[in-house]
Every structure is written in structure tokens, then in C-alpha cells.
Amino acid sequence: MAAMKDIRNIVILTGAGVSAESGIDTFRSEGGLWEQHRVEDVATPEAFARDPDLVLRFYDMRREAIQTKQPNAAHFALAKLDTEWPCELLIVTQNVDDLHERAGARRVLHMHGEHLLAWCTACDVRSPWTATLIQRPPCPECGERALRPDVVWFGEMPYRMEEIYAALREADLFVSIGTSGAVYPAAGFVRNARELGAATLELNLEASQGTHWFDEARHGPATQIVPEWVEEMLGD
Numbered sequence: 321m322a323a324m325k326d327i328r329n330i331v332i333l334t335g336a337g338v339s340a341e342s343g344i345d346t347f348r349s350e351g352g353l354w355e356q357h358r359v360e361d362v363a364t365p366e367a368f369a370r371d372p373d374l375v376l377r378f379y380d381m382r383r384e385a386i387q388t389k390q391p392n393a394a395h396f397a398l399a400k401l402d403t404e405w406p407c408e409l410l411i412v413t414q415n416v417d418d419l420h421e422r423a424g425a426r427r428v429l430h431m432h433g434e435h436l437l438a439w440c441t442a443c444d445v446r447s448p449w450t451a452t453l454i455q456r457p458p459c460p461e462c463g464e465r466a467l468r469p470d471v472v473w474f475g476e477m478p479y480r481m482e483e484i485y486a487a488l489r490e491a492d493l494f495v496s497i498g499t500s501g502a503v504y505p506a507a508g509f510v511r512n513a514r515e516l517g518a519a520t521l522e523l524n525l526e527a528s529q530g531t532h533w534f535d536e537a538r539h540g541p542a543t544q545i546v547p548e549w550v551e552e553m554l555g556d
């Protein structure tokens with residue numbers, strides 16, 4: 321890959337593999353069941369319309385669970401890179417937890433939303449939220465009882481795609497960390513980055529579905545290979 325000394329602007333895509341070692345399970349990839357429902361079936365707008373209590377309980381449980389988890393060495397390493405990297409850097413995360421932020425990262429974009437926000441479908445305002453939604457609390461902004469999890473469901477458009485593509489256009493290096501390479505549009509970022517001339521690096525537990533698109537791939541636990549890569553970048 322291009323010599324690291326030529327790297328200025330970096331876009332980092334993170335996925336479930338970064339949070340897995342913090343004990344947050346990766347429900348997208350497993351085809352898992354939750355109370356006899358396919359998880360995919362409680363994470364759609366259709367499910368919410370059909371059975372809102374079911375969907376709200378599912379997200380209440382996950383929102384509660386992530387608040388008991390802690391950032392791991394991969395989150396802390398990326399936060400250090402964010403703090404110390406002198407040029408442009410953007411962490412685009414598919415994760416809806418707040419572990420990047422709790423580790424100290426600031427330049428984070430949540431393309432699939434955040435567990436700790438509630439989105440009011442009446443006034444469109446997002447409010448910080450740590451409690452449950454099942455009892456239909458009023459929106460802090462407008463008072464309507466129209467809050468839903470601010471999480472992008474299957475079939476909905478990911479957030480802030482224009483910003484992401486703008487960052488990819490400026491990137492000298494695109495790094496994909498802990499993602500399966502199976503969920504679009506994120507799975508296509510590596511090809512965008514390549515076409516625009518960026519070097520590309522995969523850091524993942526195992527070879528992803530898109531691993532052949534990367535200039536270089538390193539495989540192993542995120543808590544090991546991410547801090548090693550960050551040290552290389554910072555020249556520690």
C-alpha cells in the first residue's frame with residue numbers, strides 16, 4: 321500500500337467487530353432469534369407499524385444493555401488516532417452504540433443512528449435518551465407521544481451519505497475495521513475509495529466478503545490489530 325508518510329486524510333469505517341469484544345453481539349450477521357422472532361423482523365418499519373410494542377421492547381432491551389458495556393482497546397486506539405492525527409479524519413460507524421465517543425473519539429458519524437437518541441416522528445427532533453420508550457413518553461421538544469428509536473432499520477436509508485462520500489473523495493486512506501463487507505451501501509465504500517485513488521486497508525477478525533477489494537488485509541482480534549495499526553500511523 322502507499323507509504324504511510326504520504327497519508328493525510330483518513331476515512332475509517334467501523335462495524336460490529338469493533339464492539340464485539342465489549343460484549344455487544346452482532347445481530348445482523350447471525351440470523352439470530354429474539355423471542356421467536358427473526359431479528360431482521362423486529363428491525364423494520366413494517367414491524368414497527370404492525371407491532372410497535374414488540375419493536376420498542378427489543379430496542380429498550382438493547383439500549384439498556386449497551387449502557388452496561390465498556391469501550392475496548394480498539395475504541396481507545398481509534399480515539400487516540402482521532403485526537404492526535406493532524407489532518408482530516410472521519411470515523412464512519414455502522415454501530416449504534418456510543419463506545420467510540422465514550423473512548424474519547426470526537427470525529428464520529430453514526431450512519432445507522434444511535435441507541436441513545438430518540439427520534440420524534442411528529443417534530444423530527446432527536447433527543448438524548450437512556451430510558452425506555454415502551455410506555456410512550458412524550459417528546460421533550462413538542463410533547464407528542466411519537467418517539468421511536470433513532471436507529472436505521474432494514475429498508476431505511478442510512479444517514480449522512482453525502483457527508484460520507486465527500487470524505488471518501490478527500491481520503492488518502494480508507495480503513496475498514498470489523499465489518500463483514502455484506503451490508504450495502506457501506507460494503508461499497510472500499511470500491512469508491514479505490515476509484516478515487518485512496519489506499520485501502522482491511523482490519524478484521526477474518527477475511528470479509530469484500531477482502532479482495534483491499535490493497536492490504538490484516539486479520540485478528542480488533543483489540544490487537546487496531547492498536548498495532550494506530551501505533552504505526554502515529555509512529556509511536
Ligand SMILES: [Zn+2]
Nearest residue numbers: 440443459462
Ligand atoms: Zn417532538
